[in-house]
Amino acid sequence: MSCFKLPDSLCKDLGALTSRFWWGQKKEERKIPWVAWDKLCTPKTDGGMGFRDLRAFNLALLAKQGWRLLKNHNTLFYQVFKAKYFANSTFLEAQLGKRSSYA
Template structure:
């Protein structure tokens, strides 16, 4: 997988493939004049890889071994059972931004712009690929709600209107903030709709081969042991079904 200056190389954990990958990289270095940066290179092994093979590959590459793959294009490459841990960086990003704003004297109009244009926009890219845990959405809403009501540090201030009411349109008495859970489903529903409308796309062909080889996307089932990406997109199926004809 190649994107800009980030690359992920997949191979079987055997000596022959390790040697072959090294040869390809050395040939590339010789032909291009570029050199592999081993300080920015990391190795990740599946759980069933023997210790002997791990030591062999590590010695050959001279790179560090990581327990969890690093981010790729800003997203976690693997999402296991610890979904909160995989997406906690979003809460950290939003929390840091809000912490910087709290010390400033801002009008309600200024707070509204920062919440809508920055805080609620931060997780948009991730939400278009994965369904965030409901607890994380609630915590993000709480961070933004506390900022809206001018709470600082651990102090408590009265929230005169619920966050759900603030998420309603201004014409209905709210502020038009996004309900992150609903917005997350809307972004995933857009992906599901695109997949249905573009059956020749790579993502449709890959998912069809794995999850619904003998049917169409609209009839697809979740299946057994699905990836979190498929589970997330499939969660929006009901939203599309209710809105399509």
């Protein structure tokens, strides 16, 4: 999740599975959702349950990797990605290649 952008549909499906588990839904039986999903996703310090919005969390982890590429030029991670994906430019100016990987 910290290396690949998950499809929005997968994040939505995983969130739906979590909510069904939390609210106790079985097959076609529907239970009453006593608390809104947004309330469950708020941090515990603010009175919520601390569930994560998977799409936002995925984007935050990817942003963290981007930050590492911008700031840590002496790491093996940076050197490999520089050689493979943006040899003639900076990370922010990199273009999508013809045969690039999902990384």
